Amino acid sequence: MSKKKVSAKINGQPVEFLCEPRQSLLECLRDVIGITGTKESCNDGNCGACSVLLNGRLVNSCLVFGVEVEGREITTIEGLADWQGLHPIQQIFLDRNVVQCGYCIPGIIIATKALLDREANPSEERIRSWLSGNLCRCTGYDKIVGAVKEAAVILAKEKGV
Amino acid sequence: MTTEFKVIGTKPIRPDVIDKVMGRAIFAPDIMISGLLHGKILRSPYAHARILSIDTSAAEALPGVYAVITSKDLPQTPADNAELKYSRDNFLAGEKVLYEGHPIAAVAADSIHTAEDAIKLIRINYEILTPIMDMREAMKENSPKLHENIRLKSLGQDNGRPGNISLHVQHILGDPEKGFAEADEIVDREFTTTMVHQGYLEAQSSTVLWNPDGNLTVWTTTQGAFSVQSEISRILDISLSKIRVIPTEVGGAFGSKLRIYIEPVVVLLSKFANRPVKITMTQSEVLKATGPTPGTIMRVKMGAKRNGKITSATAELYFEAGAFPGSTAGGSPRLIFTEYDIPNGQVDAFEVLVNKTHVGAYRAPGDVQVTYSMEQVVDELAQKVNMDPIDFRLINVAHEGSISISGTIHKKIGAQQVLEAVKNHPHYKSPLKEANMGRGVAFGYWPNNGRDSSCIINVNSDGSVTLVTGSVDLSGTRLTIAMQAAEVLGISVDQVKSSVGDTSSIGYTGSSGGSRTTFATGLAAIQAAKDVINQMSIRAASLLNVPVSEITFERGFFTTSTSSSAKLSFSELAGKLNQTGGPITGKGNVSPSSWGAGFACHIADVEVDPETGKVSILRYTAIQDVGKAVHPTLVEGQMQGAVVQGIGWALWEGLFYDTQGRMLNSNRLDYKIATFVDIPHIETELIEVPSPFHPFGVRGVAEPAFVPPTATIANAVADALGKRIYSLPMTPEKILRTMDVID
Numbered sequence: 073m074s075k076k077k078v079s080a081k082i083n084g085q086p087v088e089f090l091c092e093p094r095q096s097l098l099e100c101l102r103d104v105i106g107i108t109g110t111k112e113s114c115n116d117g118n119c120g121a122c123s124v125l126l127n128g129r130l131v132n133s134c135l136v137f138g139v140e141v142e143g144r145e146i147t148t149i150e151g152l153a154d155w156q157g158l159h160p161i162q163q164i165f166l167d168r169n170v171v172q173c174g175y176c177i178p179g180i181i182i183a184t185k186a187l188l189d190r191e192a193n194p195s196e197e198r199i200r201s202w203l204s205g206n207l208c209r210c211t212g213y214d215k216i217v218g219a220v221k222e223a224a225v226i227l228a229k230e231k232g233v
Numbered sequence: 234m235t236t237e238f239k240v241i242g243t244k245p246i247r248p249d250v251i252d253k254v255m256g257r258a259i260f261a262p263d264i265m266i267s268g269l270l271h272g273k274i275l276r277s278p279y280a281h282a283r284i285l286s287i288d289t290s291a292a293e294a295l296p297g298v299y300a301v302i303t304s305k306d307l308p309q310t311p312a313d314n315a316e317l318k319y320s321r322d323n324f325l326a327g328e329k330v331l332y333e334g335h336p337i338a339a340v341a342a343d344s345i346h347t348a349e350d351a352i353k354l355i356r357i358n359y360e361i362l363t364p365i366m367d368m369r370e371a372m373k374e375n376s377p378k379l380h381e382n383i384r385l386k387s388l389g390q391d392n393g394r395p396g397n398i399s400l401h402v403q404h405i406l407g408d409p410e411k412g413f414a415e416a417d418e419i420v421d422r423e424f425t426t427t428m429v430h431q432g433y434l435e436a437q438s439s440t441v442l443w444n445p446d447g448n449l450t451v452w453t454t455t456q457g458a459f460s461v462q463s464e465i466s467r468i469l470d471i472s473l474s475k476i477r478v479i480p481t482e483v484g485g486a487f488g489s490k491l492r493i494y495i496e497p498v499v500v501l502l503s504k505f506a507n508r509p510v511k512i513t514m515t516q517s518e519v520l521k522a523t524g525p526t527p528g529t530i531m532r533v534k535m536g537a538k539r540n541g542k543i544t545s546a547t548a549e550l551y552f553e554a555g556a557f558p559g560s561t562a563g564g565s566p567r568l569i570f571t572e573y574d575i576p577n578g579q580v581d582a583f584e585v586l587v588n589k590t591h592v593g594a595y596r597a598p599g600d601v602q603v604t605y606s607m608e609q610v611v612d613e614l615a616q617k618v619n620m621d622p623i624d625f626r627l628i629n630v631a632h633e634g635s636i637s638i639s640g641t642i643h644k645k646i647g648a649q650q651v652l653e654a655v656k657n658h659p660h661y662k663s664p665l666k667e668a669n670m671g672r673g674v675a676f677g678y679w680p681n682n683g684r685d686s687s688c689i690i691n692v693n694s695d696g697s698v699t700l701v702t703g704s705v706d707l708s709g710t711r712l713t714i715a716m717q718a719a720e721v722l723g724i725s726v727d728q729v730k731s732s733v734g735d736t737s738s739i740g741y742t743g744s745s746g747g748s749r750t751t752f753a754t755g756l757a758a759i760q761a762a763k764d765v766i767n768q769m770s771i772r773a774a775s776l777l778n779v780p781v782s783e784i785t786f787e788r789g790f791f792t793t794s795t796s797s798s799a800k801l802s803f804s805e806l807a808g809k810l811n812q813t814g815g816p817i818t819g820k821g822n823v824s825p826s827s828w829g830a831g832f833a834c835h836i837a838d839v840e841v842d843p844e845t846g847k848v849s850i851l852r853y854t855a856i857q858d859v860g861k862a863v864h865p866t867l868v869e870g871q872m873q874g875a876v877v878q879g880i881g882w883a884l885w886e887g888l889f890y891d892t893q894g895r896m897l898n899s900n901r902l903d904y905k906i907a908t909f910v911d912i913p914h915i916e917t918e919l920i921e922v923p924s925p926f927h928p929f930g931v932r933g934v935a936e937p938a939f940v941p942p943t944a945t946i947a948n949a950v951a952d953a954l955g956k957r958i959y960s961l962p963m964t965p966e967k968i969l970r971t972m973d974v975i976d
Contacts, residue, residue, distance in 0.1 A: 094346065103345075108263035109256020111484070113434040114516045114901035121434055149256030162254040166246060169866045172708035172874060174253030175260060175435045175484030200909040207901070209432050209485050210708060211870060212877035213909050 080141045082107075083151030091138035097131075098122045100138035101148060109149040109178050113207075120206030123179035123186075124148050130186035132205075149178035152185065160230070161185055161223045170219045172210030180206045184220050192228040196221065240720045241929050244866045247712045248731060249482070261438035261454035261481040262513045269440070270299055272502050272512035273348035274495070275338040275355050276522060277330035280364035280588040280894020281379070284328060284337065284357060291354035292340055297347040299506035301355070303338045306501050308470045315382055319557040321468055323591055324497050330359075331379055331556035332590045333894050334521030341502040341510045364588040364894035368530055368551050371397040371585050379556060379586045399558040400584035402566050404639040412545025412577030416536025418617040423532045424606040426961040427887035428525040428553060431595050432878075432906050435484020437523060438513035439496050443503035447471070451478045451500070456490045456705055457744025462736045468497040479735040480705045487878070488594030491746050494523055520899040524593020525888055527553040527560050531606040533569075537614050541628040545577040546570045546638065550603060554584045555591040561599030567639040569603035572648065572678045572832070573611075573629040578638035588894045594746065596875065597679045597936035601882065601943055608675040608944035609957065622674050622948075623656045626834075631678075641680070647858025647922030648832040652676065654920050655834045660854040669841045670851065671953025676834045677940025681933035682747030683825035687740030688757035690718060690765050690819040694811070696804020697728040698765070703742025704754040706733050708871070708935075713751040713863045714758045717929065721762035723789035723803055740822055748933025751863055752924075753825055755931055760821030772813040773801050829924025831937030833857035835876065835945040841953045843972060846965030848884055848950060854916040855941075860924045860932025872938040873915040879942020881907045883950075887962050 075090040082105065091100045098115070101124070102108050113121040115134045122133040125147035152159035158166065161184050171177050180203060187194060187202045194202065199220050200213070208216065252258040289301045304325040310318045318327070326337050338355050342348035365371045365379065378395050385392045387401040413419060439453040449471075455461050458478040466473050483490060495512050502510040514523075530551040537543045548569050552562040562584035569580055595601075615625035630652055635643045655661055655674060665672050688702045700718055704710055715731035722729075742754065766786050773791035774781040777799045784791055792800040801809075810817055838851040855872045862868040885905040889897045898904045923930025943961060951957040956971050969975045 092346070102263075106265065107256075108259075108265070111260070111434070112262060112513075113436070113484075116516075116900060116902070118901035119434060153255055158251075158254065165254045166250050169244065169247060169250070169709075169864075169870070171247070171250045171253050172870055173433070173435070173483060173485045174250065174258055175433075177253050178256045181254060204908045204910045207434060207906060207908060209434060209487075209878065209906065210874045212873035212875075212915055213907075213912065214873045214915050215866075215870060217909070217914075 076139050078139055078142050080143065081145040083148060093137065093139055095138045096134050097136040097138050097141055098133040101133060107148060107150050111175055111178055120183060121176055121179045123182040123206065125182060125186060128189065130183055149182055152181065160226045161188070164219045164223045164226065168215060168219045170211065170215035176206060176208040180208065180216060184223065188224055188227050193224060238720060240716045240726050241861060241863055242865065244864060245712065245726050247709050249706065249711055258482045260435050260484045261452060262435065264440040264452045264481065264511060266440065266442065266509050268508050270341045270343060270506055270508045270510045271345040271348050272339055272341045272499055272510045273345065273352050274336045274498065274512065275352040276518065277326065277333060277335040277337055279330060279359060279361055280333045281362040282330050282359040283362060284326060284330060285360055286358045287338060288356040289338060292351040295347065295351045295354060297343040298340060298351045299508060300341040300502050301338060302498065302501045302505060323557060324468060332588050333896055334518060334590060336498065336522070339498045339502055341506040365397065366587055366589070366890055366892065366894055368553055368585040368587060371587050379588065383558065383586065397586040398583055399554060399586055400562050402563055402582045403580065404566055405579045406638040407577035409545045409547050409577045409579045413536045415538065415544045417539045418614060419534065419536040420610045420613045420617065421534040422610055422959060423530065424959050425530050426602050426605065427528045427889070428589065428592065429595065429882050429886045430520055430525040430888060430904065431487040431489040432904070433485025433487060433489060436514040436516060436519045437494050438511065439499045440509060440511040441496070441499040441503040442509040443500060448475045449500055449503070451476065451496060452481055453478065453496060454483050454490060455480050456483070456486050456707065456746050458705065458736050459703060459741050460491065460744050461493055461496055464493050465496055465500060469500060477735060477737045480733060483705060483707055486707055487596045488598060488746060489523055491744050492524055492593050516901055517899045520888065520904055521896050522590050524591055526595035526598060527592040529602045531602065533606045533610045535610045535614055537618055539618055541618055541620050541625050543573060543575050543629045546575050547579045548603070550580065550582040552582065552584050552599065553589065553592060554586050555589045556586065557591045558584065558586065560584045560592050565599030565603050567641060568600040568678070569607050571637040571641055572631055572676050574631050574635040575629065575638065580638055589890065596878065596939045600677070600679055600940050604675070604677045604940050605943040605947060605961065609947055612948045623652055626676055627652050644827065644829065645922070645925045646830055646832060647920055650920050650922055651832045651834050651856055651858050654856045654918055655836060658836065658854060658856065658918065660836050660852060660916065665838050669843055669953055670838065671949045671951065672836065672838050673945050673948025673952055674834060674836050675941040675944030675948055677937065678830060678832050679748065679937040679940055680830045681752065681828050682749035683753050683828045684743035684749055685824045686742050686754040686757040688754060688761040688821040689739065690761045692765060692807050692810060692817045694808050696724065696807040697730065698722065699730045700758060701732055701734040701739050702754050702757065703734055703739040704750045705745045707745050709864065709867045710745065710750045710754065713867065714754050716863055717755040718758040718762040720929070721759055722765065748831065748936040752828055752927055752931045752933055753823060756825055756927060757821035757823045759928060760823055761819040764821065765817060765819030768817045768819065769806055772810065773806055775813055776801065776809065825926060827926045829860055829926055829932040831858060831932050831934060833937045833941050835941040837945045837949040839946065839949040839953055841950065841968060843974070846968035848963065848968065850880060850913055853913060854918070855938060856918040856920065857934065857937055858920045858922045858932065859934045861921055861930035862919050863931060865919060868919060868934050869917045871935045872917045875935065875938035876915045876942050877907045877912050879939055880912055880946060883943045883946035883961060883963060885962050885964065
């Protein structure tokens with residue numbers, strides 16, 4: 073199958089890649105570009121493990137074709153930390169020992185960022201409802217909800233809200 | 234017993250999690266190596282069929298295809314080795330396919346899409362046979378047989394007749410009939426459950442690089458690298474010395490990654506393609522063709538006197554094996570009734586073959602089902618003798634020295650303490666009685682496990698150490714093992730660099746399962762740390778010019794009994810190893826024969842919507858004897874995660890098939906697991922009754938927590954409805970039917 077050239081911005085950097093029209097953004101990130109922090113699980117939009125931000129909006133990258141991201145900006149889990157340290161959401165997930173196997177965590181952190189970019193002080197109900205597209209089989213969700221609440225407070229302080 | 238711990242009981246940060254929050258952790262699907270090909274398995278669309286012919290020529294001719302394999306490429310199996318034949322047949326089907334999704338052929342190609350195209354070009358002629366999907370059908374004398382050579386193994390005897398019942402196990406204590414005759418009240422019920430999947434997010438995935446000298450390297454997601462090594466060796470007749478298995482990070486397992494499903498296939502593809510090959514299963518393949526926990530039919534009968542004392546208990550347990558023999562039917566009868574001190578009883582367990590995927594282990598395998606049935610009968614019996622359900626359990630609870638129906642003699646256990654904690658818990662004392670609400674409790678036991686573990690500790694010149702074990706880390710054991718070594722060495726846990734070895738870098742270690750890892754590999758780490766201290770004591774003696782017998786190690790210092798001023802800190806001495814004889818490696822190889830069992834009791838409040846049949850969990854509390862909690866946050870996480878898996882099993886989960894054996898819900902939308910919105914905060918209370926078989930009192934914690942939830946929810950739903958549902962999952966449809974809202 074002939075490949076198309078796609079130009080996009082990934083984690084702030086311009087990237088050009090070749091992909092087949094049938095390849096998902098998830099596949100392009102992992103197998104073509106070679107960044108594997110975004111995880112594959114259900115591959116049909118029902119688990120949230122492959123969550124990324126597309127022009128700031130939360131999407132399942134398995135449901136987006138690679139060719140659709142031409143000219144757009146993608147943020148993956150690899151784009152959150154810099155050499156000075158972790159993003160506050162990552163830091164609180166680490167500090168509070170909320171992670172068990174960790175496979176769902178990149179997607180949950182990205183989905184949390186999408187929420188907290190919009191809303192400074194979400195209620196527990198709002199957090200649970202927003203994250204309900206992200207499955208986790210290990211934790212029972214309890215400690216993740218607690219960490220998201222704490223992250224909201226830290227981020228709100230940073231922004232001076 | 235040390236009671237003042239410096240490290241045990243604290244809550245340090247796990248060393249592996251920074252990679253996990255950054256997307257840097259390498260799980261099996263993330264493995265990328267030069268020249269990597271992608272594999273795909275062709276699976277049967279039929280649940281029961283004879284394979285008449287396979288034509289792979291068109292697939293082989295497709296550009297980009299490097300190898301195509303079928304069962305012909307497996308080694309020849311001796312006719313008298315049925316067990317090996319079953320194992321090999323489950324990797325690549327021989328004469329018959331026995332379940333939908335049964336592997337038949339595999340392809341390696343330059344991309345996953347080419348491999349997918351190629352398997353569509355493989356032509357197979359089938360003779361379609363009648364699938365047996367139901368245990369009651371399977372057990373009929375004239376039912377079609379899955380395997381012509383399977384005869385019932387009953388109580389160790391072969392009965393000589395072919396059939397679909399492959400095992401019968403029995404335990405008897407005292408005189409069950411006499412016990413029932415002494416009872417004032419008897420409850421006799423039948424329960425059914427369906428197959429349930431472990432539901433982890435990371436599918437089975439393996440990458441293999443085979444070299445022409447016969448050596449091969451395997452990167453895979455597994456609970457035990459050494460079991461992958463020995464299985465590849467057994468299936469493909471390859472020497473263990475030629476197989477190196479490197480376990481990756483594991484994206485959820487819960488028992489499913491104890492057995493292997495793809496590795497020998499990937500080895501053969503890599504060999505014939507002469508390139509590295511990776512296969513990652515899809516979620517649909519995972520649900521159809523890995524090993525869920527068996528569905529069951531369980532008949533449980535218990536009798537008690539009016540004073541609450543249970544006099545007799547019997548159970549007849551039928552477990553689905555799926556397409557091949559081998560299930561929890563052998564072990565489960567040892568788990569039922571073991572919570573209680575019952576003088577008379579009998580347990581019979583049967584394993585039944587059906588045209589479904591071969592079952593495997595799922596967290597406290599078999600125990601969840603038998604406890605689900607027993608704990609509802611216990612609840613009904615408590616009601617019949619007009620007793621509080623916890624008081625009734627306290628009258629009958631097992632103690633140190635109690636002998637179970639299967640002969641388990643309890644050691645020091647925290648069973649009574651757990652029940653007393655439930656009785657005193659604010660949740661249990663709180664009022665609850667609005668219409669359609671109900672409260673349930675259930676009690677559960679898991680024996681935990683010991684088995685083989687190895688650990689080495691190398692001392693660095695700055696007084697830090699590196700620690701390697703053979704235990705795959707499923708959710709924090711790198712840390713909980715390092716904490717035990719740090720406690721012995723008198724150093725802080727951040728001075729221990731803890732990692733998981735591969736089969737070439739560490740001694741044999743059994744799989745991470747049975748809630749054994751923090752206990753048994755912890756013991757190996759303690760032994761290795763003591764070995765380090767012993768070796769360093771010799772060095773300290775030579776530096777301090779005293780006999781080694783005069784050296785003691787306490788609070789991080791090597792001191793002598795003769796001089797109070799002469800002492801060396803652990804790190805000081807570590808810096809002098811190269812002047813006193815060279816590097817030091819401490820080793821620990823253990824195989825503990827005793828370990829502490831775990832008991833848990835849960836409380837749930839539910840509300841049933843009489844219009845939709847939906848069950849909402851209003852409040853949930855899990856109370857458990859955890860021995861000594863090495864890392865309380867991680868223990869609590871295990872308990873909360875187990876509860877939420879159990880709620881899913883109680884209310885929604887199950888693998889459903891049509892009459893032709895096609896799975897109806899082989900995707901993440903239709904196989905419903907709990908999401909963030911389905912469950913409340915899970916409250917926990919840790920009871921610490923130290924295990925006598927571990928110097929710090931450690932018991933396994935991950936599986937005991939999974940035993941009570943299904944029964945707890947079932948008892949709560951029964952309380953809300955005033956009627957009982959005798960099968961899982963308790964879907965809205967079943968609830969509305971029980972409420973007579975629908976027919």
